[in-house]
Amino acid sequence: MAKFSRSGKKDMPELSTSSLPDIVFMILFFFMVTTQLRETEPLVSVRVPEASEIAKLERKDLASYINIGSPVRSKQAEFGTDARLQLNDSFKNVDDIRDFVAAERENLSEADRSFMTVVIRADRDVRMGIVTDVKQELRRCSALKIMYSATAPVQHEF
């Protein structure tokens, strides 16, 4: 009995939390390295459509983005609400795609150029007219690998 009571009295050694900050910092750094900050300010609002058969883009570094949608609210006074094209960080026309694709190609290494993927991030309410124009222009620039950006459908529970 005495034996037990003595051992019960003995304080539990406190759990050392001194390494907790290190662990958390490690997670923090992991996130800082893996996430990329959006380098361009969105000028058009894009709500991509939902699709179930989507596949992940394997090489993110080979992707260049074409955003299509109506201008964000703060730009609507200037540019209206009609669907516009955004390349990098300015509104552009379909004719500018040629230069854009050429510049993006230039950024890639020789070996990767043929794998360049153009990601079309178009709003779900956009009409196909502008998308078709973009596609035709891409064909003309022979940037043939494209991806229609989409999100996984939200699972509705019944």
Next chain:
Amino acid sequence: MANKKKTPGINASSMADIAFLLLIFWLTTTTMNSDKGLQRRLPPMPEEGAQQEDVKINRRNIIQVKINSNDRIIAGGEIMDVSMVKDKIKEFITNPANLETLPEKEMKQIEGFGEYPVSKGVVSLQNDRGTSYNAYLQVQNELAKAFNEVRDDFARQNFGTVYNNLDEDKQKIVREAIPLSISEAEPKDVGRSARR
């Protein structure tokens, strides 16, 4: 010696809290914009001046899927809902009963597998300039789903598992046996061409 006692170690227990705050700040402000979507390959632009050759395709080998400016869908001559497109396309690709009206099949030698009757069917997708992007992508999605399901069936029959679980070589066999033959027609402006 008395001095030494007066400098206690800095209490670092709040360090974890600070780090957590930073972490949570980072988590909420960054967006994990993982790029997902439907990958497609555009057909190359025909050379300018080159004679536009009409490739003769047997009528039974082609199914037209059209979406008009009101997002209404017509596939193979029937007006239908998006949800019905998949089954229509699946029936079209597989042609299980070898009907006269559905695509013919051609025996093809597939490397590493053997002979397989590959369907000659082509899905032709046409849209109007007024079609909404959402409707277009829904149809694209249904087409992809139809092809994926047929591929999965094929993979399950021959390799015992779904397409995604196969290794690269076997996936290639499946891709060759069931090619993703979606053709997008040259854009047409229905409204304008009517006036011409």
